[in-house]
Amino acid sequence: MSNYEEEIPLHVSGSSSPTLRYRRDRPSSPTLLSLPRRSDFTTRQLLRPRGILALIKVAVPVALFVIIVGLLYWEPHIEIAFYNRSWVKQEVLALAPLAGCFSPRAVSPSYNVTDALYGPKHTEVHAGTSLQFGMDCYDFAGTILPLDRPAPARTIPADQRVQYHTYWRTDLAAFGERQEWMLKSFFATQDTDRSRLVLWSNGDLSQNTILQKWLGRYPEAFVLKVVDYEELARGTELQGSELLRMTDAKAWIDGDLVRLLVIWAYGGVWIDMDSLLTRDLAPLLEHEFVTQWDCYDKKYVPMNGALMHFRKHSPYLCEAFHVMTHSPPPRKGTTDWGATLYLKLRRRLIAGGIPPFKVLPFCFSDARSCRLDNRLPDPFASDPFDGRWTMGYGRETGGGLDNALKKVFSIHLHNQWEKPFPKGGWVERLLLRRFEKQIGEEDS
The missing domain is CATH 3.90.550 (Spore Coat Polysaccharide Biosynthesis Protein SpsA; Chain A)
Known part of the structure; x- marks a missing residue:
């Protein structure tokens, strides 16, 4: 990448026109800027609705399979309570x-x-x-x-x-x-x-x-x-x-x-x-x-x-x-x-x-x-x-x-x-x- 300076005139009423000078980078190869990185491309694709739906279609069956197989081997006991x-x-x-x-x-x-x-x-x-x-x-x-008890001989008071x-x-x-x-x-x-x-x-x-x-x-x-x-x-x-x-x-x-x-x-x-x-x-x-x-x-x-x-x-x-x-x-x-x-x-x-x-x-x-x-x-x-x-x-x-x-x-x-x-x-x-x-x- 090479550096260059560019001058921009400033017009201010009642005064001379000063020049603002600033520095910026200029790419040596413009084509490099037009190619996104692979990681950026993959992330953007997954975040799109179609990508999210595809991910769910894969993740949900896998999760269900893991749960079902796990229940065949383990007996879950889950109870959550919070006490001060x-x-x-x-x-x-x-x-x-x-x-x-x-x-x-x-x-x-x-x-x-x-x-x-x-x-x-x-x-x-x-x-x-x-x-x-x-x-x-x-x-x-x-x-x-x-208890095996015979009926009482008389009425028991309440x-x-x-x-x-x-x-x-x-x-x-x-x-x-x-x-x-x-x-x-x-x-x-x-x-x-x-x-x-x-x-x-x-x-x-x-x-x-x-x-x-x-x-x-x-x-x-x-x-x-x-x-x-x-x-x-x-x-x-x-x-x-x-x-x-x-x-x-x-x-x-x-x-x-x-x-x-x-x-x-x-x-x-x-x-x-x-x-x-x-x-x-x-x-x-x-x-x-x-x-x-x-x-x-x-x-x-x-x-x-x-x-x-x-x-x-x-x-x-x-x-x-x-x-x-x-x-x-x-x-x-x-x-x-x-x-x-x-x-x-x-x-x-x-x-x-x-x-x-x-x-x-x-x-x-x-x-x-x-x-x-x-x-x-x-x-x-x-x-x-x-x-x-x-x-x-x-x-x-x-x-x-x-x-x-x-x-x-x-x-x-x-x-x-x-x-x-x-x-x-x-x-x-x-x-x-x-x-x-x-x-x-x-x-x-």
Whole structure:
């Protein structure tokens, strides 16, 4: 390349015309400028729409081939969750001391510590493994045999029965036929001579025609009650606390609070309204327990309260109230008073030398929450018996799915109220029709 100088005259009014001199490069071979570099040419071609389309046509099949081949050799387990480290450190890992609810001077006279914590038990609900493979969890549930008890010689007074509790928020939705299925499942599977279902609500449900029917049919085994937080919290650390007024649009916070308060005050079993009971819970009730969230052993949310049992004035619940009053208020729409609370409490009990409450395996009440190969089919989809179901479940009564349902204790539907049960689907065939037959409602 050779250099040259070029002069350009500048014309300025009223002055002489100076000359601007500048320097520029002149190529020694003009033809070199007209030939683009190969890399520039390739990039421009690929960036054109036609080039992008050609690249996609090649890349997508290759990616699909790699994924398919990879799935033949590897089993992916993908779950992404983000937890604030400071929250984990403060709310989960920190181990504060117990409140002393298990000390002899603090335990209620109605609670027998020796029997509850150290007395002999006839059933085992801790398998010692995660029960994630095949039918392990269902088979373990089947080892818990039903109680063989004759009918009582006399009518057991309502307040002396095993109390079962559930809750419905009247301001969120009306109590209708879909909610009625939980009641039907209770009357069809539980011993109505020895138990009573208490339907709690935040408003008066006594004029509901569906509920009036069941009140008339089971006057000793069914009752409606309105939640009085102050009354239920009497004698606990929550008495008079502003925490009793906590609520959210999902009914998670107040629902978790009601669970603990009513079982503290009355003792018994809690069942979330979005559940269907499948067998008698009586064999489990020698234990105090919550349930496993799912089969994946989630690190910070391993437990669920959709099905739980504690005795009246249980020191476990006394300690739970202490944790609640000495922790930050629950965040809206969270399980801070549910899964997180149970984890914090259980860790404190173990650190304090107290035998912790039991945790039922996931399939006992949440068999929908596991891998595709061993979870129950979707209750709201048509029967998936097309080869994807690999456990050999049959479609009808007496088949594999039916046998599994007879081993587990409940099916938790996770608030999917807007989804109907498919006509002729497995829920209708193997559960709903059976409920109605058991309680004499076939023609209803």
